[in-house]
Amino acid sequence: MKEIAVIGIGITKFGELWEKSLRDIAVESAINCLEDAGIDRIDSINIGCMSSGLFVGQEHLASLIADYLGRLDIPSSRIESACASGSLAVRSACMEIATGVSDYALAIGVEKMTDVSMGGATYALATAADQDYEAFHGxxxxxxxxxxxxxxxxxxxxxxxxxxxxxxxxxxxxxxxxxxxxxxxxxxxxxxxxxxxxxxxxxxxxSPVTDGAAAVLLTTVEQAKKLKKHPLVxxxxxxxxxxxxxxxxxxxxxxxxxxxxxxxxxxxxxxxxxxxxxxxxxxxxxxxxxxxxxxxxxxxxxxxxxxxxxxxxxxxxxxxxxxxxxxxxxxxxxxxxxxxxxxxxxxxxxxxxxxxxxxxxxxxxxxxxxxxxxxxxxxxxxxxx
Amino acid sequence: MVGIIGYGTQIPRYRIKVKEIAKVWGADAEALSKGLNLYEKSVPAPDEDTATLSVGAAKNALARSGIDPKLIGAVYVGSESHPYAVKPTGTIVSEALGICPHVHTADLEFACKAGTEGMFIALHLVKTGVMECALAIGADTSQGAPGDALEYSASAGAAAFLMGTKNIVAELVDTQCYMTDTPDFWRRENAHYPEHGGRFTGKPAYQKHVFGAVEAILEKTGMKPKDFDYLIFHQPNGKFPVQAAKQLGFTEAQYRYGLLTPTLGNTYSGSSPMGLAATLDEAGPDQLILLVSYGSGAGSDAFVFRTTKHLLTNRDLAPRVRKQLNEHLQYLEYGEYAKFRGKILKPE
Amino acid sequence: MNVPRHWRETPERYRMEAAKCRKCGKISFPARLICPECKNKVFDKINLSGKGKLLTYTIIRTAPEGFVDIAPYAVGIVEMKEGVRVMGQITDCDLLSLKTGDKLISRFRRINEEGKTGLIMYAYKFVPDVGI
The missing domain is CATH 3.40.47.10 (Thiolase/Chalcone synthase)
Structure with a gap:
């Protein structure tokens, strides 16, 4: 198993981002991440998102984000485990690096929550509970x-x-x-x-209802040591x-x-x-x-x-x-x-x-x-x- | 031999006082209360309806009878406030009680008489031997129009009677019905509140049919008012049944256990059945009970029951009516009551 | 449309039907296909008694869609007499005098509806077990 390094990090402003869509913030965080890394290579995209379907009516983020990142030729996937989706996307990127499947794996976490009413957001979040035996009871x-x-x-x-x-x-x-x-x-x-x-x-x-995205770029420690842009994490x-x-x-x-x-x-x-x-x-x-x-x-x-x-x-x-x-x-x-x-x-x-x-x-x-x-x-x- | 093998009731916890309603409409609460012998009424919680009250009452009836719900061959729910205009309440109740699927169910409606209609059918089905047990429920969460005289009395509650042939607590002695077409009260399809004939609901309606049924059953059985230990009439308010009883030669000692309306209100289909349950709570063995319902439109069902020794062992297996009526109450202000009953206009 | 989804749960919601593992006796509510205790796959149906005690609870003041009109309302975890734990609303009580450890009993109530003209969804709630 190869050792994993984080060579790039990116984030958007967190808050009510009225002028930005889900794809805008996801891509913005990735751009910031790649700029931070100082390289422009991705071998796989791992997207953590809990409920784009309920929040903005959009599934199939694998294609959407890859498309707007301009990387239509690489594997892209969305990972979901409610509010833990983001770190599972990082874990997935880790696996890409550890197994040697990818040399550069990007993990993006994104949620656009303010396009629905507060009631809609409460409902979407409650889908992380047992729908039939918890949320059903209010x-x-x-x-x-x-x-x-x-x-x-x-x-x-x-x-x-x-x-x-x-x-x-x-x-x-x-x-x-x-x-x-x-x-x-x-x-x-x-x-x-x-x-x-x-x-x-x-x-x-x-915690509040928030729009925002963050991204990290992973590679092997071996590769990372050659970069020298940042201290090695x-x-x-x-x-x-x-x-x-x-x-x-x-x-x-x-x-x-x-x-x-x-x-x-x-x-x-x-x-x-x-x-x-x-x-x-x-x-x-x-x-x-x-x-x-x-x-x-x-x-x-x-x-x-x-x-x-x-x-x-x-x-x-x-x-x-x-x-x-x-x-x-x-x-x-x-x-x-x-x-x-x-x-x-x-x-x-x-x-x-x-x-x-x-x-x-x-x-x-x-x-x-x-x-x-x-x-x-x-x-x-x-x-x- | 056929009769009641288990009985049970359910009354919501919420109450509103007549004077609280009168305050909103500028009415004379004291005169109203004295004139109608009516002081407060039950109000269903927002999550209660005819189906939920029916299930609660029927569970108590089942607890008293101790029988396996699967023995029940028919479930009749009498109500003028079925939760759905089209879709049976009986299936909801049967499913919740674990009686489905080998059961005959029917939803009955006959203003305040729908409860005893079910009892009449259930008793006679068991009597004919078609089935071993049958369940009859009278339940309502009725609405009187805001400010209307009925708003002071229209209340909520359910009474359930399990009819059978073994371990009978009150044996059926006889029945008699009295029906005519008399439009004293109705609610048209899609109308939210009922309309009524005011004083026309008295003499040509309530009185004529109750008297007719009583006189007919006395003649049929050869009994006299003094032969009965207990009497229950339909009680749209606290005045009508008392007046009728006195005019027919009955005494307060006979009707006092069954008279619930002064603090319960009119539970419509549950009204006289609930009075019967309250009477069974207090009666001794081998006593005679006369039950006479009344439903606008109009008609009365009269029943004569004779209690048995099983009543004494069976009745402590579920809560008594007066306990449900008098304990753990929560009083509502008119605003809360209006919200509970969906009387406040909200955007869809 | 909630009809098939609600209808499917009728045994659990209407009469608290649970599954008792035939091997280790563990009760699962709702029923499962695999016993979480011993991994056995054969169960017997039982109905829960509806009696239990309150383990923890909250009072919902900001309610989700469909529950706004009944707020504030209590929701708690009830440990049933049979040992299994169930989440449900606690009603017919003074919200501020609820306590953990309170004895509760289930009641058949309306939980929600699909608007004023749609399906009414019934299920269990809990009320103080005060003998009425």
Whole structure:
């Protein structure tokens, strides 16, 4: 198996991009990525997108994106695992490189979510839940995570204030990210006084509806070493796992099994333990999700996620910075793009290019991207070599 | 021998007071309540309808009888508020109860008499030996037009009776019907609310048919009013049945258990059947019950039942009517009631 | 058009029909073709009792299409007496006094409809088990 390097990264502005279509942002991120890499060669296109069919009525992205990228002669495919689609596209690109099928594999994550009404977006997102036995009963994604939040609060005494601090921290980080949808700081009161969406979660516990795309170009470490344009960033581990789609079928409501397994697989592949990792981008689609993810991966002990957040353990200057990009909450959550955007942030941090939000001296980072209410999870370990 | 082997009811949790409705229309609540002996009524939740109330009532009837639902050969749902104009309620109910597919179902409609229509058919089908058991349900979520006199009484509820030949709790003694074509109340196809003849619904309608049925069954059975332990008349309000009972020579002791309307409202097809259920909740063994329904249009079905000793062992297997009527209530303001009942115009 | 899709689930939605693995006894709701516990493929049909207790819940205030008119409403995960867990709405209750651990019982209710002239979709909801 060949070693995999990330040689190019690209992203669009995240937000309500009224003047841009799905194909526009997908191609824009790819152009930025290829410019960053300084080369113009792609052997395969791997597109992560959750629901272009429901959001813009367009399937068959393999052809659409290849066409508008001007690469009609190469393999192109779309990969879907709800909000984890982006990182699965990266994983797919990794496989292309590792197996030697492609020398240069492009992964694009994209979602254009604002062409439908809020009700339409809520409906499209809810298709990541069990349609016949969850969504049928009127549950929403905030609702699913609210049930997890209640279980965690009752079991471990996690407080509303602790949850709010996840959002406060991520907005602080995001205030320094020029690509973020909401690049501003907020206070705990902003969260606690925001509209109740699904008890106990409020509007400011929830990631927004976002348009955006991100892209990464992978090649072998052998090839990458010849390029010398950027510091060498290597994907040393990836892991992917699933859990029951229905929240009611989970054995545990205070742990995300797919997250635990996917992180363990990625770490094992990289030959590392969680203690060897310097920082992480994780899937904070809701404030409780960040806490659950950190505990499930073993970064923080069970039930300690809330207090650790309040104590600044996961802050930009903390012992284990989490979501330096601003996370899904502040940066925005164009669902299919999120997993790729996490890799974008990891690479930028490892290269030392994150400017005001740069974490000094980081050598190894982890990205965790989740599908649905934890029905799927994908992790990547990236290292500066 | 044929009779009731299980009975059950379902009443929504929501209520609205007569004075809350009167406030909106500037009516004299006190005069209304005293005149009609009517104080509050049940309101179905937005997710309740004739099918759901029927299933709830029938489950309680099944629980009391203890029989396998597959033994039921027929399901009759009487209602003037079937959820679909075309598409049976009976199949929904039968499917939910696990009775399908070897069952005869029919949806019946006869204003407030549709419930006892089903009972009449079910009892006689079992009596003829065509089937072992038959289920009859009277259920409604009726609507009175906003501001109309009927708005104060039109309520929601269901009563279900399982008829059979084994372990009977109330044996059928006799039946008698009294029908004429009398247009005192109707709802035309596609009309949302019914229309009625005002005071015409009294003497030539309710009174004539109830009296006609009572007099006929007394003559047929050779019984007198004092022979009955209990009496249930259709109760569109709290006044009509009491007036009729007194004029016919019955006493309060006979009708008091079955009189539910003052705090339940008129559950239409469920009205007199629910009164029968409330009476069975309190009756002793070997007692005589006279049940007389009334449906506009118009007609009355009269039934004489004699309770058995099985009633005492069977009735605690499901909640009693007064418990459903009086416990865990949630009172609505008119605005909430209007929303629940789809009375607020919204864009499609 | 939701008709075939809803109709297909009638046994589960109308009377909570579940599948009990003939080998290990694990109950699956809805029914599966492969037992998640022992991978056996032979099952017996059983009807759930409808009785259970509330494990966790939320109150939906921003509702999806089709549910806007009944918001706010509670949705929870109920652990049935038979051990299997089911998600459903909790109704006929004071939303703010709901507690995890509450005893609930299923009721047959309307869940949704295809507009005012379309199919009415019925299924189970849960209500407090207060003996009425």
């Amino acid at each position: 549950i929403t994604f905030p609702g699913l995570y609210a049930m997890l939040a209640r279980a965690h609060m009752e079991r471990y005494g996690t407080t509303r204030e602790q949850l709010a601090q996840v959002s406060v921290k991520n907005h602080y980080n995001g205030s320094m990210n020029p690509n973020a949808q909401f690049p501003f700081k907020i206070t705990q009161d902003t969260v606690l006084n925001s509209t109740m969406i699904a008890d106990p979660l409020r509007l400011m516990d929830c 290597v994907i040393t581990g990836f892991g992917s796992a699933t859990d029951s789609i229905a929240l009611s079928h989970r054995k545990e409501l205070t742990e995300l099994q797919a997250v635990k397994t996917s992180a363990a697989k990625a770490l094992k592949m990289a030959g590392k333990t969680i203690d060897d990792i310097d920082f992480a981008e994780v899937h904070d689609c809701f404030t409780i999700a960040e806490i659950l993810v950190l505990e499930s991966m073993g970064i923080i002990g069970k039930g300690k996620g809330g207090p650790a957040t309040v104590d600044g353990y996961t802050a930009l200057d903390g012992k284990f910075p989490v979501n330096p990009s601003g996370g899904l909450k502040s940066k925005g959550h164009p669902v299919g793009a999120t997993g790729v955007a996490q890799i974008f942030e990891l690479v930028n941090q490892l290269r030392g290019n994150s400017e005001k939000r740069q974490i000094p001296g980081v050598k190894a980072g982890l990205a965790q991207n989740m599908g649905g209410s934890g029905g799927s999870s994908v992790c990547h370990i990236l290292e500066l070599k």
